[in-house]
Amino acid sequence: MNFSSSKSFLIPLAFILFLITDYIRRTLYYPSIKELLVTSGLLIAISLIAYFALRQLIKNSDTSITITTIGLFLLFCYTPIFSFLGECARRVAGGGFVRHRFIMPLTIVLATCLSLWALRNKKHSKVINAYFSLLFAALLIYNIFAIFGVDRKSKQGEAVQARVENTGSVASVERITLGYKPDIYFILLDSYCSPASLRKYWHVDNSRFEDHLKELGFFIAEDSISAYDSTIYSLSSTLNMSSYDDQISGTDAFGLIEKNSFTKKLIENGYKFINLSIFDIWGNRKYYDSSYFNEAANLAERILMDSLIGVVKAQFIDVEKALNAQQLIVKELMDLPGRRKMTQRPIFAYAHLMITHPPAFLDREGKRRTFGLLSAAGYKQQIEYAGKVISSVIDRILTSSSRPPIVILQGDHGSRIGKKEWRQKEQFSVLNAIYLPKNDYALFSENISPPATLKLVAAQYLNEETPIR
Numbered sequence: 001m002n003f004s005s006s007k008s009f010l011i012p013l014a015f016i017l018f019l020i021t022d023y024i025r026r027t028l029y030y031p032s033i034k035e036l037l038v039t040s041g042l043l044i045a046i047s048l049i050a051y052f053a054l055r056q057l058i059k060n061s062d063t064s065i066t067i068t069t070i071g072l073f074l075l076f077c078y079t080p081i082f083s084f085l086g087e088c089a090r091r092v093a094g095g096g097f098v099r100h101r102f103i104m105p106l107t108i109v110l111a112t113c114l115s116l117w118a119l120r121n122k123k124h125s126k127v128i129n130a131y132f133s134l135l136f137a138a139l140l141i142y143n144i145f146a147i148f149g150v151d152r153k154s155k156q157g158e159a160v161q162a163r164v165e166n167t168g169s170v171a172s173v174e175r176i177t178l179g180y181k182p183d184i185y186f187i188l189l190d191s192y193c194s195p196a197s198l199r200k201y202w203h204v205d206n207s208r209f210e211d212h213l214k215e216l217g218f219f220i221a222e223d224s225i226s227a228y229d230s231t232i233y234s235l236s237s238t239l240n241m242s243s244y245d246d247q248i249s250g251t252d253a254f255g256l257i258e259k260n261s262f263t264k265k266l267i268e269n270g271y272k273f274i275n276l277s278i279f280d281i282w283g284n285r286k287y288y289d290s291s292y293f294n295e296a297a298n299l300a301e302r303i304l305m306d307s308l309i310g311v312v313k314a315q316f317i318d319v320e321k322a323l324n325a326q327q328l329i330v331k332e333l334m335d336l337p338g339r340r341k342m343t344q345r346p347i348f349a350y351a352h353l354m355i356t357h358p359p360a361f362l363d364r365e366g367k368r369r370t371f372g373l374l375s376a377a378g379y380k381q382q383i384e385y386a387g388k389v390i391s392s393v394i395d396r397i398l399t400s401s402s403r404p405p406i407v408i409l410q411g412d413h414g415s416r417i418g419k420k421e422w423r424q425k426e427q428f429s430v431l432n433a434i435y436l437p438k439n440d441y442a443l444f445s446e447n448i449s450p451p452a453t454l455k456l457v458a459a460q461y462l463n464e465e466t467p468i469r
């Protein structure tokens with residue numbers, strides 16, 4: 001096969017387009033135009049720097065492009081390579097050696113061998129480049145068809161429909177009079193999926209935790225769906241009681257959380273805001289930094305998270321610091337109701353816990369344990385542990401509060417680490433449980449969304465009308 005040098009420049013470009021479309025196809029995350037431009041710009045810049053550096057050393061344009069592409073492939077496709085080899089190993093040998101410490105050196109050795117082979121003879125590069133161009137062109141076409149084809153409509157259509165519809169109008173809701181302003185606890189369990197998902201996809205029997213909540217008077221939505229599968233977008237929607245909006249960027253989302261309307265309404269209603277979250281909100285600094293959990297805000301960060309760099313970085317997560325923050329929040333939640341005096345203003349506490357967020361770092365007893373980045377066993381154990389911790393927290397909140405409070409217990413998205421066949425649904429499913437002083441849940445449906453839940457609470461228990469967006 002003959003492939004001219006000038007055309008070779010298209011290969012890294014085709015790779016970059018493949019990488020971006022592949023991410024969108026796999027995760028159903030739709031980036032904004034700005035994110036697309038920034039991400040492809042960054043990837044092109046990285047490719048050019050690598051190419052010109054190699055060109056200085058090798059003095060051959062084709063070979064430099066070959067090695068640049070191999071390098072890009074290894075760097076950015078590490079997670080798909082790992083999953084692919086892992087799946088092969090599981091089928092052949094039960095998967096005992098599917099560990100980064102085995103797969104990572106193996107892929108690096110393979111990439112180095114291929115690069116050395118390209119270096120030995122100029123012709124080898126031409127062969128590799130021809131295969132690369134065919135491969136990336138084919139994969140790119142496949143991805144584009146998968147994204148815009150019937151596939152996406154059937155898989156995402158339902159979810160989007162539910163996501164949009166669930167933030168319905170609450171104009172006709174009657175106000176509930178309690179004679180006091182209840183304390184409000186908003187406890188967010190990051191990555192905790194819905195009861196329906198836990199049963200259907202994870203085959204987890206979570207009845208102990210669910211029954212306990214129900215006995216206490218909680219309502220648990222069986223099949224709650226979030227508008228987004230990303231923390232910041234999800235919370236910007238929930239805390240603003242607004243529905244799905246594909247126009248907002250990562251920066252917008254942070255801004256929307258910082259100036260969110262739910263907290264604003266509570267502050268205006270005389271509430272004292274206690275920020276135990278990972279966000280700055282209305283002048284209250286965040287309680288801790290969530291960067292240990294690889295929460296990605298935009299397309300570039302997401303792609304980097306899946307890359308070799310992201311995987312290596314995840315191995316060095318400062319677990320101690322992260323774990324410490326979780327324990328402090330749990331303690332705060334336990335102490336808050338007892339500390340609060342009757343004469344003081346009512347409180348609104350937003351606690352954001354990462355104890356159910358992959359990569360798992362705790363076992364079912366809450367002891368430190370390292371699971372893989374995408375460990376299903378780890379996720380299940382953390383769900384079990386969270387059930388125990390949250391049960392005691394809720395017990396304490398309900399028994400120590402002098403007047404019945406409102407407790408909202410929610411996830412922001414699913415685990416996002418499940419099997420390909422169901423991940424696209426699971427990643428939008430969320431825990432959504434609520435405790436209201438009069439235990440009246442007539443208006444709460446089994447698939448009520450997190451923003452709709454807050455909107456109903458605001459409409460029923462806060463003085464002002466909730467603007468409907």
Ligand SMILES: [Zn+2]
Pocket residue numbers: 190191230231232295412413
């Ligand atoms: Zn999250």
